[in-house]
Amino acid sequence: xxxxxxxxxxxxxxxxxxxxxxxxxxxxxxxxxxxxxxxxxxxxxxxxxxxxxxxxxxxxxxxxxxxxxxxxxxxxxxxxxxxxxxxxxxxxxxxxxxxxxxxxxxxxxxxxxxxxx
Amino acid sequence: xxxxxxxxxxxxxxxxxxxxxxxxxxxxxxxxxxxxxxxxxxxxxxxxxxxxxxxxxxxxxxxxxxxxxxxxxxxxxxxxxxxxxxxxxxxxxxxxxxxxxxxxxxxxxxxx
Numbered sequence: 001x002x003x004x005x006x007x008x009x010x011x012x013x014x015x016x017x018x019x020x021x022x023x024x025x026x027x028x029x030x031x032x033x034x035x036x037x038x039x040x041x042x043x044x045x046x047x048x049x050x051x052x053x054x055x056x057x058x059x060x061x062x063x064x065x066x067x068x069x070x071x072x073x074x075x076x077x078x079x080x081x082x083x084x085x086x087x088x089x090x091x092x093x094x095x096x097x098x099x100x101x102x103x104x105x106x107x108x109x110x111x112x113x114x115x116x117x
Numbered sequence: 118x119x120x121x122x123x124x125x126x127x128x129x130x131x132x133x134x135x136x137x138x139x140x141x142x143x144x145x146x147x148x149x150x151x152x153x154x155x156x157x158x159x160x161x162x163x164x165x166x167x168x169x170x171x172x173x174x175x176x177x178x179x180x181x182x183x184x185x186x187x188x189x190x191x192x193x194x195x196x197x198x199x200x201x202x203x204x205x206x207x208x209x210x211x212x213x214x215x216x217x218x219x220x221x222x223x224x225x226x227x228x229x
Contacts, residue, residue, distance in 0.1 A: 044219075045216060109160050110159055111160050
């Protein structure tokens, strides 16, 4: 059973389109995240949700809108796609918030490679 | 802003030798550090972590050293194997909300 699963794995689309990436975790974790990894492998946090509540919202264009229908799901919707949005997007989850031992360890999905033409 | 960075972007090591991957951080408030391994086509995977009240922590074939004085940590891999070939990231958390900041990554290449 995959712990953190995201779909689709590959997404190729034209500039200006709207697309979504879905993420689900079956670990019972309270916190979920979206990270963006660029071509140089740099990983940057975009959003974090704890029990469906947004707790981290980095400087991300408002074309990106996360949605968490329940604590096991965190989807990412992107409007009006631009060339610079091409990247690998990783969903992740962790046990909780704060300094509890192990709570900060992230479990990542396999990534969704988005290519904007 | 605060950042976590690595000294070497690529490290080539002979199979069987020990590997040392270094990481510098600038946020003096960081109190928790994690090393992740990312294999090609996969997401990062947890390797080992260390809290700021420790200087050293050992796992299976891996050791993390933390030097808070110079804001430096390292990952040592003993008897490096071909399966260790991957990109390694250090990451830090300064407590509170779950904002884990990743360094730029080091690619480890193991030569058979």
